[in-house]
Amino acid sequence: MTSSRGYFDLQKGSRPSISQIQPKNPATPQTPSRAISSVFPSPSASFRTEEEILVFEIGSRFLRVGFAGETAPRRVFSFGPEEQRRAADYRRWGADHQPFRRKRRRFEAWGEAHELWSMDLRRVDLGLVADKIERALREAYTKYLILGSMPKKLLLALPSEIPHQLLDTVLYALFTYFQHPNITLLPTPVLSMAATGLRSALVIDIGWDETTITSISEYREVARRRSIRAGKLLTLEMARLLEKEITPRRRGEETHLSYPNDEALPEMISFEESEEVLMRLGWCRKYKEAMELRDGKQAAWTEPTSSSNTTQSHTLFAISEDEEEVFQDASEHTAPDPIMPIHLKSTNPPTSCQIPFSAFAEPAESVLFAPHMTRANMDDHELPLPLLAYRALLSLPIDVRGLCMARIIVVGGGSKIPGVKKRIIDELSALVHERGWDPVWGRASNGRRKALAQLSDQKSCNVSLSSTTKSGDYTDEFSLETPTHIPPAFAEQEPDPIEQKLRRLENKGGKPHIQGRIRGIESGGAWVGASLIGSLKVKGIVEAERDKFLQHGLAGAVKEAEVTTQRQSMTVGGTRIGANERSHWTLGLWA
Numbered sequence: 001m002t003s004s005r006g007y008f009d010l011q012k013g014s015r016p017s018i019s020q021i022q023p024k025n026p027a028t029p030q031t032p033s034r035a036i037s038s039v040f041p042s043p044s045a046s047f048r049t050e051e052e053i054l055v056f057e058i059g060s061r062f063l064r065v066g067f068a069g070e071t072a073p074r075r076v077f078s079f080g081p082e083e084q085r086r087a088a089d090y091r092r093w094g095a096d097h098q099p100f101r102r103k104r105r106r107f108e109a110w111g112e113a114h115e116l117w118s119m120d121l122r123r124v125d126l127g128l129v130a131d132k133i134e135r136a137l138r139e140a141y142t143k144y145l146i147l148g149s150m151p152k153k154l155l156l157a158l159p160s161e162i163p164h165q166l167l168d169t170v171l172y173a174l175f176t177y178f179q180h181p182n183i184t185l186l187p188t189p190v191l192s193m194a195a196t197g198l199r200s201a202l203v204i205d206i207g208w209d210e211t212t213i214t215s216i217s218e219y220r221e222v223a224r225r226r227s228i229r230a231g232k233l234l235t236l237e238m239a240r241l242l243e244k245e246i247t248p249r250r251r252g253e254e255t256h257l258s259y260p261n262d263e264a265l266p267e268m269i270s271f272e273e274s275e276e277v278l279m280r281l282g283w284c285r286k287y288k289e290a291m292e293l294r295d296g297k298q299a300a301w302t303e304p305t306s307s308s309n310t311t312q313s314h315t316l317f318a319i320s321e322d323e324e325e326v327f328q329d330a331s332e333h334t335a336p337d338p339i340m341p342i343h344l345k346s347t348n349p350p351t352s353c354q355i356p357f358s359a360f361a362e363p364a365e366s367v368l369f370a371p372h373m374t375r376a377n378m379d380d381h382e383l384p385l386p387l388l389a390y391r392a393l394l395s396l397p398i399d400v401r402g403l404c405m406a407r408i409i410v411v412g413g414g415s416k417i418p419g420v421k422k423r424i425i426d427e428l429s430a431l432v433h434e435r436g437w438d439p440v441w442g443r444a445s446n447g448r449r450k451a452l453a454q455l456s457d458q459k460s461c462n463v464s465l466s467s468t469t470k471s472g473d474y475t476d477e478f479s480l481e482t483p484t485h486i487p488p489a490f491a492e493q494e495p496d497p498i499e500q501k502l503r504r505l506e507n508k509g510g511k512p513h514i515q516g517r518i519r520g521i522e523s524g525g526a527w528v529g530a531s532l533i534g535s536l537k538v539k540g541i542v543e544a545e546r547d548k549f550l551q552h553g554l555a556g557a558v559k560e561a562e563v564t565t566q567r568q569s570m571t572v573g574g575t576r577i578g579a580n581e582r583s584h585w586t587l588g589l590w591a
Contacts, residue, residue: 053534054145057157057188057527058133058170060115060208061413064527065140068155068534073527075144077136079116080272084132110236111208111271117166119209126165130173137178154180155540157530160187160221160589161212167590168554175546184540187589189214189221191529192411196521202404204389204424206368206414208232211385213392217400221589225392227383229367231414237363238282239274242344245353270346281340281357284364284419287426294371364417369427375441386427394439402515405432409523421520429518542588557587 053068066073077083085091109123117129141147154174158167174180189203193216203214208231215222246268285293337356344351365371370384378384383391389408393401408428410421438445507513523529548556 052147052152053537054152054154055157055527055530055534056137056154057530058116059159060117060119063116063133063136063140065137065145066527066531067145068531070531071524071528075140077140078114079132079136080114083136111232114271115208119161119163121163121165124166126169129166130169133170133173134177137174141178151179151181154183155186155530155534156183157186157188157191157526158590159207159212160189160214161224161226162590164554164590171544171549172553175544175549180546182543182545185542185544185588185590186530186533186540187221188526190216190219191526191533192409192523193407193529194219194533195524195526195529196407196409198407198521200400200403201407201409201521202389202392204385204408204410204412204415206230206385206410206412206420208413211388211412211414213385213389215392215396215400215404217403222400223392223395225388226381227385227388228381229370229383229385231412233367234282234363234414234417235271235274235278237367238278238360239269239271241355241359241363242269242274242277242342242353245342245355246344246347246351268347269344273344273346277342277360278363278417281360282364282417283361284368284417284423285361286419287423287430290365290369290371290423364420368414368420369423385424386431389424389428390431390435394437401437406514406517406519408518408520410520411523411525425518425520432518542586542590544585548585554587557585 055064055066055068055073057064057073061079063077063079064073065075065077112118112123116132117124156170156174158170171183174183189205189212192203192205193199193201199219200217203212203216205212205214209228211227211230213225213227215224337358339354340357340360342353342355344353368385370378370382375387393405396404408425410424415421436449438449503513544557
C-alpha cells in the first residue's frame with residue numbers, strides 16, 4: 001500500500017490519477033535504526049574515541065619519550081654539549097672535528113656539561129633547564145611522536161626526591177610551551193616495581209648523582225636511603241685508571257707511581273672518552289673471586305644451606321652468554337689475562353696504552369663495594385651498596401622486610417655493567433648469613449653472636465644424641481651431657497596448625513607466596529612501568545591541571561587528606577562511570 005486509500009478501493013470504471021497513486025510525502029530509503037547499548041558500545045566507536053597517552057621520563061641526564069602501551073620509548077635524548085649547539089652549526093660533522101678534545105671550563109665539576117640538572121641547586125640555572133627540556137621536546141614532537149593538534153594526556157615519571165624548584169620548572173615548561181590539559185606525576189621507584197607486576201619490593205636505583213634504595217609496600221614508599229656511590233664516580237674512577245696508565249709513561253717514571261689524591265680531577269682524559277671505555281669494557285667480579293683477591297687466600301665464605309629460608313639466595317637476573325663468557329675467563333686463574341689496547345684521542349697528542357682486562361673491574365669494585373675502606377671510616381651517605389641495602393632492610397618492620405628481601409630490583413644506568421646485579425645480591429646474602437638481623441655492631445655483638453651460635457650447635461648435637469639413645473645404641477643414660485638452656489629467640493618455634501591452614505588456603509589455586517629469603521628480580525625500568533600504567537588508564541593521585549597550575553603554581557596544591565574523589569569504574573569502551581573532576585590537586589609524595 002502506498003497511501004491510505006488503495007488502488008482497488010476506487011470505484012469501478014474510474015481511472016485513478018497519478019496524484020492518487022503516489023504518496024504525498026515521498027521518503028528516501030534508509031537502514032533500520034539499531035539500539036546501541038551505552039554500556040557496551042561498538043568496537044569502531046571505542047577505537048575512534050580512544051585517547052593517546054604520552055609517557056615521559058625525565059632524569060638528571062636523559063629524557064625518554066613515547067606512547068603508553070609500547071614496550072620501549074620512541075627516543076632517548078641526552079643533554080651533552082653536542083646536543084646544545086645552535087641551529088645550522090654543522091661543526092660536529094666536519095672532518096677535523098674532535099669531540100673528545102673538549103676542554104673543561106674552570107671550576108666545572110666532573111660531567112657537569114652532560115647533566116640536565118643536579119640535586120645541588122646552588123649551581124643549577126633553572127631557566128637553562130627549562131630551555132633544554134623545551135628544545136628536546138620540540139624535536140621529539142616534530143620528528144618522533146608526530147602529534148596532531150588535539151591536546152594529549154601526559155604521564156610524567158620523575159624521581160621521588162626531586163626538589164620543588166626543579167619540579168616547578170619542569171611543569172611550567174610543559175604547560176607553557178606545550179598544550180597539555182593535565183599531567184599525572186608518577187615516582188620512578190614505584191614504576192620500576194610496577195613493570196615487574198609486583199606490589200612490594202626493594203628498588204635499588206644506581207643513578208648518575210646518587211644511588212637510592214627505596215622500600216615499597218603495597219605501592220607506597222616506606223623508607224628511602226641514599227649513597228653517593230653511583231655513575232658519576234664510576235666514570236671518574238675509570239678516568240683516573242686511564243690517566244694512571246699513561247702518566248708514568250709520559251714522565252719516564254716507573255709504573256708503580258703513587259696515585260693522585262682523590263680530590264684532583266683528571267685533566268688529560270675527557271669525560272666522553274672515560275664514559276665510552278666504561279660502557280664498552282667495564283665489568284664486575286664475582287663475590288667469591290673478590291673475596292679471594294681481598295684476603296689473598298681462599299675465601300672463607302660458605303654457601304647458605306637450603307634449610308634456612310632467611311639466608312637462601314635466589315636470583316632471577318638474566319645473564320647473557322657474553323657475560324657468562326666474561327665471568328668464566330676472568331675466574332680462570334690459569335688462563336693469561338688478556339691485554340686490551342686502548343687508543344686515547346682526548347690527550348694531546350693522542351696516545352695508546354695496553355691495559356689488562358682484569359683492571360677494568362677495579363672502578364666498579366672500588367666505587368660500588370669499597371673493599372679498601374672500613375665501616376668506621378665511612379659516613380652514612382657513602383656506604384657500599386650491599387651494606388646500604390642491608391641497613392635498609394634492617395630498618396623495616398618484620399612483615400615488610402620479609403616481602404622486600406624476596407623482591408630486590410636493581411635498575412639504573414650503573415646496573416648495566418655486567419655482573420653488578422648478581423654481585424649485589426650475593427654480597428647481601430652473605431652479609432645476612434654472617435650477621436643475621438642484629439642491628440648492633442662491635443666486638444661485643446660479634447662475641448655474643450658466636451656464643452649463641454655455639455649454643456645452637458650444642459642443642460642440635462644434644463638432639464641427635466637423644467635420638468640415638470632412643471634407638472638403643474647407648475645404654476648408659478648418664479653418659480650424655482646435661483642439655484644447656486637455649487634462649488627463646490634461638491629455640492625452634494612450635495608449629496601452629498591454624499597458621500599452617502591459613503597459609504595453605506592463601507596459596508591454594510595460585511602461586512606460592514615467597515618471602516623471607518634474598519632474591520633478585522629483573523625489571524624493564526621506570527618508563528616501561530609508566531607505559532603499562534598508562535595503557536590501563538589508571539588515574540593517578542598527583543594530577544596537575546594546566547589552568548590551576550598556571551594560576552597558582554605549586555602553591556595551589558593542597559594536602560592529600562583534603563582531596564576527595566568519587567569512586568570510578570571502567571567500561572569496555574574506556575568510558576568512566578561515576579567520575580567527577582577534582583576541585584583541588586595534591587603533590588602527594590612530592591609534598
